[in-house]
Structures are given as C-alpha cells and as structure tokens.
Amino acid sequence: MKLGSPKSMSAYPKTILPIAASVGGLALFLIFASVLLVYQPIGSKVSGYFYKVDQAPKIELLSSNNESTVVENWVSDTDKKRTTVDSSTNKTVNLDTDKTVGLDTSETVNVDTNKIVGSDTSDTVNLDTNKTIEIVTNKTIDIGISKAADSVPKKIADSECDLYQGKWVLDPAGPLYSNNSCPVLTQMQNCQGNGRPDKDYENYRWKPTKCNLPRFDPKKYLELMRGKTLAYVGDSVARNQMESMLCILWQAEVPINRGNKRMQRYYFRSTSTTVIRIWSSWLVHKTTESFDFAPEGVDKLHLDVPDETFMGDVPTFDVLVLSSGHWFAKRSVYILNNEIVGGQLWWPDSSRKKKIDSTEAFEISVATIMSALVTNPDYKGLTVVRSYSPDHYEGGTWNTGGSCTGKTKPAVDGELVESGFTNTMHAKQIAGFNRGIKNKTNKSRVALMDITKPFSYRYDGHPGPYRSLDPNKITKRSADGRPPPQDCLHWCMPGPVDTWNEFLMETIRRDFEAHDS
C-alpha cells in the first residue's frame, strides 16, 4: 500500500521536526492523562444507565525511554510561548459591526458591547452585503430548522456559509439543559454538580460569521431523524458528545434504554429515532498477540484495516459521527501491510528505524476508515468526521503543572495558546480524510465537522479540577505551587460540547435537504 511506504513518508519530517519535542512530551502526558481520564469510571449516579463499555484494564505507565526530559523541554517551550501571547487580555470586540451579518435579528446575540466576547477580530467582516440584506428581510422569526424559515437563505448558507468561521458570543438564552434536568450526565462532566463556582462558560454560543447556527431544537431533531439512527463511534470524546446529545433530547422526550454491553443505545418512541454509541479507540483493527518483533500484550494497530467491531453495524446507521485521535498518544505498535512500521511508547531499540510516527499513524487510520466507509456497498448513511478536539493543559502536563484552572470565558485572540501538537493532529486528520474520500462513489455522503479552531478558544469549557463529586477534591494549588489534577481534555456538560451537536444537526439538515431535492 502506498500510504505507508517510506517514500511517501519522507515528505513529513520537515514539518514534523520543529514540533518533535512537543509531540514526544505530549505523548507521555497524554498517556498519564488518559489513564487518569479516559478510564475513569462513570459516575455512580449513572452507572445504572450506562454499560461500562469504556472500561478496559489499565495500561501500565511506560518508563522505557527518557521521556521526562522531553516533558521538561515541552513544558518550558510552552511557558516561553505563553509569556509572549498572554498580553492583550482586554481586547473588546464591538459586536455592532456584526449586526448586518445576522440572518436573524430576533435571535440576538444581544451583547453588552463592553464585555469581552468575540474571539477573532481578524475575522473578515468583508461580506457580500447584497445577499445579507436579502436574507435578513425575509427571515422569519423562527430560528429552528423549519424548511419554511430556511428556504430562502438555504442556498446561500449551504454554498457560502462556513459554519466554522466565526466567534463565541454571550447568549442570554443560556444552555439547552442543566445539570439537574439531565439524568444521564456523567459525573465527570457534571462541572456544576462537582462544585465549579463559575457558570458563564455555559452561556456562550457560536456565531458563524455569515449565518446563524440554529439553537438546537430537540423536537425538530427527532422529526428530522424520524425512523433513523445516529451513531457515535470512537473514544471518550465521542462519549462526551453522545451524552450531550442525550441530555438535549431528554428535554423533549425520555428515551428507552436498549443498550447492551457492546453498545449504548437509546430509542425515542415518538419518532422511532435511535442514538447509539460504540467504543472504538483508534477506529482500526487492533490485536494483542505477538507480531514479528513485537511481544504479546502491546496493542498492535493494523492501520490499513478498519475496526471490525463496528463495521458490521454500519449499514444500519443513517448518520455516523467518528471521533478519534487522542489514543494515538498511547502505547501501541503500528502495522501496515503486515509489517511493523512504527510504535508509540514502545520500541525495542534505536537500531530499528521507525518509518512513521503517531501523527502519521493517525492520518493513515483516518484514510483507512473513510475509504472503507465510502466504498461499503451496504452503507448509505452520512459520515461525519469530528475534527481533533483540542485540549488545554497549559504550562505543563496534568502532573507537571498543566492547568486550565481559572479560565471562565473563551480566549480572545491575544490569549490563544497555539498547540503545535493539536495543529499537527488536525492537519493529519484532514489529510487522511481527503485521501480516504478520494475513493468515494456516487452515493457516498461525507462531512467534516471542523471544530478544532473554534474550540481552541474554549479553554474555559473543561472540567479542570471539577471532575469529581469528591467534596475533598483538591481544587487549589498546593503549597509548592502545583495545581490539582485536572481534566482539560473532555468538556463540561452543559457546555461548549453541546455546540458540536448544533453543528451536527445543521450538517445533517443540509445533507438531507441536498439529498431530498
């Protein structure tokens, strides 16, 4: 297979080198973080609802290589970066300039102009005013997805409105549910229930520059998905998004739990709509038995073979949302064409050369799964790839001072800390996506939900120290200045993750409309 050949990979090192240290450091920190976070048992309150599909035996922390020094380097790099970007904290963005943009003046983003809101001043306000005016004049007050309301702007929105270009604005309407109105909210993500003192992070909504992202209407979703099945497949971040969807839909109808050990499954009677989640850490075939020079026990990822644990279910899905990436920082061996081509936190000795690194492995896995889906003759659904979810451990890792404590509102541009690792993972994912869909046929339907940039601003949206109910949990720095253990990877609920489902609903709506006509 061409994808993994040494030749094709020789193009990468140039771009990889400057961030090589970060990648290495992040690898170790993510290993720690994921043992801490990914495997955390689901809160006792919801254990009756959820089968613990996610809980696998813990992997040991590897100390084989000299990673600690890499971590130190990464930490100091980050610190350097932070001091240079942390300058312009009270930049204000006058939202008035955006008024013309609104498709829908009734749903206002009625924002106090003194507040620090929008995240992206450089964002172009260079709009085609003719079109905007046309939309505004005929837009009905209904902000939902009703076809009547959207029929006029539809063509324009579909062809010209990039949902992922925009900014975060305060929304007086508040969140779609509360920690008290969603009984399936995992305790780890129940930030309010876990004592988080601030609440503003629940009240921002995403405002695309050229259109509106409709507020999620659960009844309209159920109607749109009448008789249909939505499946989330992937890692713990997939679970985060799936639970957000359940919490939102729960406000309209309490579903029936029809899950089993292998999949979470909820059924909404009113419209025969199903929501499913299946765990798949890497989305590709995994084995543990020994292979060539890799011993038994270490996970072997066959990067050119899709994960069979869910591929059999795929024909029953109408919409499939894929979530992966973070597990590529975990220990595993990469196999391509029946040959070991690399390893993450596992490698016998330096006399053997790795042909690919973890980020390249990620790219190949995405290409593999996308190609398998678009060429599956029995699958007619819409495949949505949710792009890499940025984490926000700043100033170090979770155990070396990394923190997202004290962030109570989205970052503005001057505060944004770019993560080289996140950017690389994002780029690899997009490359893999594009390569995989080259194999698409007439009936293939794919979409990229490109949330990485918008969510890089949401360092306020993570549980941080408020990831458990434990009243004695440490939420303050210790005497030696170390911050408490933090989850700066998953997202609070309610919180910014709910926006992913608004993106998803809009993506589904556009796709269905395009295929209806």
Ligand SMILES: *[C@@H]1O[C@H](CO)[C@@H](O)[C@H](O)[C@H]1NC(C)=O
């Ligand atoms: C750590 O690095 C040193 C030299 O850089 C090397 O001699 C040593 O074997 C390494 N340790 C491990 C566990 O790889």
Ligand SMILES: *[C@@H]1O[C@H](CO)[C@@H](O)[C@H](O)[C@H]1NC(C)=O
């Ligand atoms: C900017 O923030 C600082 C500290 O938060 C504050 O003292 C100052 O008045 C602010 N400047 C403006 C223009 O709001």
Ligand SMILES: *[C@@H]1O[C@H](CO)[C@@H](O)[C@H](O)[C@H]1NC(C)=O
């Ligand atoms: C608006 O439309 C007029 C005439 O159709 C055109 O000349 C003008 O350039 C348009 N303005 C913009 C901003 O596109």
Ligand SMILES: *[C@@H]1O[C@H](CO)[C@@H](O)[C@H](O)[C@H]1NC(C)=O
């Ligand atoms: C907007 O709607 C009104 C009727 O509500 C109609 O008369 C008018 O032609 C429409 N304008 C455009 C630009 O479609």
Ligand SMILES: *[C@@H]1O[C@H](CO)[C@@H](O)[C@H](O)[C@H]1NC(C)=O
């Ligand atoms: C929800 O959060 C509030 C604090 O905002 C807390 O008092 C309450 O106990 C929480 N409820 C649940 C079910 O977690």
Ligand SMILES: *[C@@H]1O[C@H](CO)[C@@H](O)[C@H](O)[C@H]1NC(C)=O
């Ligand atoms: C696309 O299809 C070709 C022909 O079947 C195959 O060789 C190639 O590996 C596929 N691409 C990916 C990314 O799987």
Ligand SMILES: *[C@@H]1O[C@H](CO)[C@@H](O)[C@H](O)[C@H]1NC(C)=O
């Ligand atoms: C693909 O679409 C074209 C035009 O819509 C059609 O002529 C062709 O038969 C289709 N191919 C397949 C394999 O369905």
